[in-house]
Amino acid sequence: MNIGIDGRAAKWYRGTGIGTYTYQLISNINNIDNINEYLLFLPQNTGLELNNNFSIKPIEESTNSNFWDEVNAPNILNNTDIDLYHVPQNGVGLTENINCLKTITLHDIIPLRMPETVSDRYLNIFNNQLPKIIENCDGIITVSEFSKDDIAREFNFPKDKIFVTYLGAEDIYKPLDKKSCKNFLKNKYNIDKNFLLYVGGYSPRKNIIGILEAFSLLDPKLRENLSVVITGKKGISYTIYMKRAEDLGIKNSVIFTDFIPLDHLPLFYNACEFLVYPSFYEGFGLPPLEAMACGTPVISSNVTSIPEICSGSALLVDPYNVDELSLSMSELLSDNKLRDSMIKSGLSNCLKYSWSNTAKDTIAAYKNIIKNK
Numbered sequence: 001m002n003i004g005i006d007g008r009a010a011k012w013y014r015g016t017g018i019g020t021y022t023y024q025l026i027s028n029i030n031n032i033d034n035i036n037e038y039l040l041f042l043p044q045n046t047g048l049e050l051n052n053n054f055s056i057k058p059i060e061e062s063t064n065s066n067f068w069d070e071v072n073a074p075n076i077l078n079n080t081d082i083d084l085y086h087v088p089q090n091g092v093g094l095t096e097n098i099n100c101l102k103t104i105t106l107h108d109i110i111p112l113r114m115p116e117t118v119s120d121r122y123l124n125i126f127n128n129q130l131p132k133i134i135e136n137c138d139g140i141i142t143v144s145e146f147s148k149d150d151i152a153r154e155f156n157f158p159k160d161k162i163f164v165t166y167l168g169a170e171d172i173y174k175p176l177d178k179k180s181c182k183n184f185l186k187n188k189y190n191i192d193k194n195f196l197l198y199v200g201g202y203s204p205r206k207n208i209i210g211i212l213e214a215f216s217l218l219d220p221k222l223r224e225n226l227s228v229v230i231t232g233k234k235g236i237s238y239t240i241y242m243k244r245a246e247d248l249g250i251k252n253s254v255i256f257t258d259f260i261p262l263d264h265l266p267l268f269y270n271a272c273e274f275l276v277y278p279s280f281y282e283g284f285g286l287p288p289l290e291a292m293a294c295g296t297p298v299i300s301s302n303v304t305s306i307p308e309i310c311s312g313s314a315l316l317v318d319p320y321n322v323d324e325l326s327l328s329m330s331e332l333l334s335d336n337k338l339r340d341s342m343i344k345s346g347l348s349n350c351l352k353y354s355w356s357n358t359a360k361d362t363i364a365a366y367k368n369i370i371k372n373k
Contacts (some may be wrong), residue, residue, distance in 0.1 A: 001036040001037070001083050001084065001366055001367065001370060002036070002037045002038075002039070002081050002082050002083045002084075003036060003037070003038050003039070003082070003083065003084050003085075003086060003366055004038075004039045004040075004041070004082045004084070004085040004086065004100070005025075005026065005038060005039070005040050005041070005085075005086045005088070006041050006085075006086070006087045006088065006089070006093055006094075007022055007026055007040045007041055007042040007048075007088075008022075008041060008042065008043060008059055008089075008093075009021075009022040009023075009088060009089045010022040010023040010026060010042065010048065017107065017284075017286055018088070018089050018090070018107065020170070020286070021088060021105070021107070021143075021167060022088045022089065023048070024167075024168075024170065024355040024358065025088060025355070025358060025359060025362060026040065026048060026050075027048060027355070028355045028356050028358065028359035029359045029362065029363065030048070030049075030050050030051055030054060031356065031359070032356060032359055032360065032363075033053070033359070033363060034051055034052075034053055035053070036053065036363070036366075037053050037055070038053060038054045038055070039055050039056075039057060039082060040054060040055070040056050040057070041056075041057050041059050042056050042057075042058065042059060043058070043059050044058060082100045083100060083101060083370050084100060084101040084102070084103060084138075084366055084369060084370055085098050085100055085101070085102050085103070086102075086103050086104070086105070086141075086366070087102075087103075087104045087105070088104070088105045089105070090104065090105070090106050090107060090130070091104030091105075091106060091130060091133040091134070091137070092125055092129070092133075094133050094136065094137075096132075096136055101138040101139075101369055101370060101373055102136060102137050102138055103137055103138060103139045103140065103141055103365070103366070103369055104133065104134075104137055104140060104141070105140075105141040105142065105143070105165075106134075106140050106141070106142050106147070106151055107142065107143050107147065107283045107284065108142075108143075108147050108150070108281070108282070108283025108284075108305075109126070109147075109150055109151060109154055109283075110205065110281055110283065111123045111125075111126035111127075112126055112127075112154060113150075113281055114205050114280065114281055116204070117203045117204045117205035117280075117281075118203070131155065134155050134157060138161070138369050138373060139161045139162070139163060139365065139368070139369035140157060140161065140162045140163070141162075141163050141164075141165055141362060141365050142162060142163070142164060142165075142283070143164070143165065143166060143167055143283055143284040143305075144164060144166065144283060144284050144305040144308055144309065145164055145308055146283070146304055146305040146308055147164075147283040147284070147305060148162045148164050150283075161369075161372075163361070163362075163364075163365035163368065163369075164361070165358050165361040165362050165365060166284070166309075166352075166353050166357065166358065166361070167284050167286060167289070167353065167355070167358055168289070168350075168353040168354040168355040168356075168357065168358055169286070169289045169290045169292075169293040169350055169353065170290075170355070172262070172263065172265075172266050173265075173266050173269065173290045173291075173293035173294050174266065174293060174294060175270065175294055175295040175347075176266060176267065176270040176294070177270075178270055178271060181266075181267040181268075181270040181271035182271045184267050184271075185267060185268065185271050188264075189255070189257055189260075191227065191229060191255060191271075193225050193226060193227045194225060194226050194227070194273055195226065195227040195228065195229045195255070195271075195272050195273065196211075196215065196226065196227070196228050196229070196272060196273055196274060196275075196276050196329065197229050197231070197268055197269065197272035197273075197274070197275050197276065197291075197296075198211055198228070198229070198230045198231065198232075198275070198276055198277065199231050199232065199265065199268070199269075199275065199277070199287040199290070199291075200231075200232055200277065200279070200287055201232055201233075201235065202232060202233070202234065202235030202236070202237045202238060202241070203235070203237070204237060205279060205280050205281055206277075206279050206280075207278045207279055207280055207301075207319050208230060208237070208241050209240075209241065209244055210278050210319060210320075210322055210325060211228060211230075211276055211278065211325075212228065212241065212244050212245050212248060212250065212254065213244075213248065213322045213326075214276075214278075214322050214323075214325035214326035214329055215228050215250060215253070215254075215326070215329065216248040216249065216250050217322065217323065217326040218326060218329060218330055218333075219330065222330060222333055222334070223250075223253060226253065226273075226333075227253050227254065227255055228250075228253060228254045228255070229255045229257060229268065229272065230254065230255065230256050230257065231257045231260050231265075231268060232257075232258075232259065232260075233258060233259040234256060234258050234259075238256065241256070242254075242256070265290070266290075266294055269290060269291050269294035269296050270294050270295070270296065272296060273297075273332070273333060274291075274296060274297040274298060274299060274332050274339075275287060275288065275291035275296055275297070275298045275299070275300075276299045276300075276325075276329065277291075277298065277299070277300040277301070277306075278299070278300060278301050278317060278319040278325055279300070279301050279304075279306070279319065280301070280303070280304075280319050280320075281303070281304050282301075282304050282305045282306055283304075283305055284305055284309060285300070285305055285306050285309055288300050288306065288309065288310055288314055289309060289349075289350050289353055291346070292310075292313060292314075292346030292347060292349055292350040293346075293347070293350040295343050295346070295347055296343070296346070297314075297315075297332055297339055297342040297343055297346065298310065298313070298314035298315070298342070298346060299314065299315045299316075299317060299325070299328050299329065299332065300314045300315075300316055300317075301316065301317065301318075301319040302316035302317060302318055302319075303318075303319060309353075310349065311349050311352075312345065312349075313342065313345040313346045313348070313349035314342070314346070315328045315331070315332065315342070
């Protein structure tokens with residue numbers, strides 16, 4: 001097979017779900033496949049060391065700070081030897097003037113399900129461009145059975161042409177010495193209490209308000225020496241979350257770290273009491289898997305893809321029920337046997353997912369799409 005891959009997100013969007021996916025997909029296909037030929041559209045200095053069966057067509061970077069504007073620049077494939085062209089970032093950038101088979105990775109359809117939680121630019125892409133992009137596809141790759149069903153239902157796309165390739169936690173996520181991690185965070189981030197952790201973006205879809213409200217309902221004795229740490233780049237909702245923490249009387253117990261380097265994330269996972277991730281909607285949801293790989297218990301949602309991915313290894317709650325979320329926090333803080341059981345089952349669960357498997361399943365999807373053209 002001769003496969004073309006739009007790899008721009010591996011550099012331009014690194015540190016986000018789509019950026020991590022693109023980087024790890026390319027890296028792991030490179031690790032396991034030295035037979036098929038690949039043509040990658042990549043910016044300079046991605047950090048990827050590639051084998052001889054990978055060719056690169058360099059993409060110039062511009063000063064445009066909006067990823068979704070930048071990545072929408074059309075790719076024109078003049079290479080008629082390409083069997084299949086793959087756009088990993090929800091199909092954005094796929095044009096009609098490509099004379100080969102085409103596939104996209106459509107991670108989820110959040111803008112169509114919860115339009116109020118995404119930017120106007122991103123929503124416009126989904127409303128005005130995605131239907132045409134999907135019509136132009138010979139197959140779709142997605143990241144969970146939940147997303148497969150959601151996509152098939154929304155776009156009336158044949159299920160036998162939608163391929164599920166689960167994601168995985170990166171190798172940096174593993175159990176580390178908890179005391180050393182706590183000391184690092186105390187010195188670097190001034191976090192000197194035990195803490196509950198949230199990892200992710202600031203979109204209302206992530207339910208940070210729910211985390212704050214549930215924390216405020218905990219018994220004051222439990223909260224006395226406990227903080228909530230909210231990681232991630234401070235988005236436009238930051239002032240809303242800060243104001244809510246003030247109104248709830250927990251301002252001094254909430255730490256907003258802002259952006260943290262990727263290599264610090266395993267330290268946060270290992271140092272925390274547990275991850276709390278009560279998202280309203282996910283296509284996959286990497287943070288619960290990353291936490292489990294670090295030996296950290298997880299509280300998450302009982303909706304969308306989360307039950308499928310967590311597979312009985314997390315405390316799952318109704319994200320719309322703050323009392324239920326708070327009760328689960330209290331149980332996990334008070335019950336060491338429950339905690340130990342969740343650590344064990346979480347470590348076992350995350351072994352089912354790996355980026356190597358993602359790469360294998362993606363290559364199988366490529367073969368299937370080409371075979372059934």
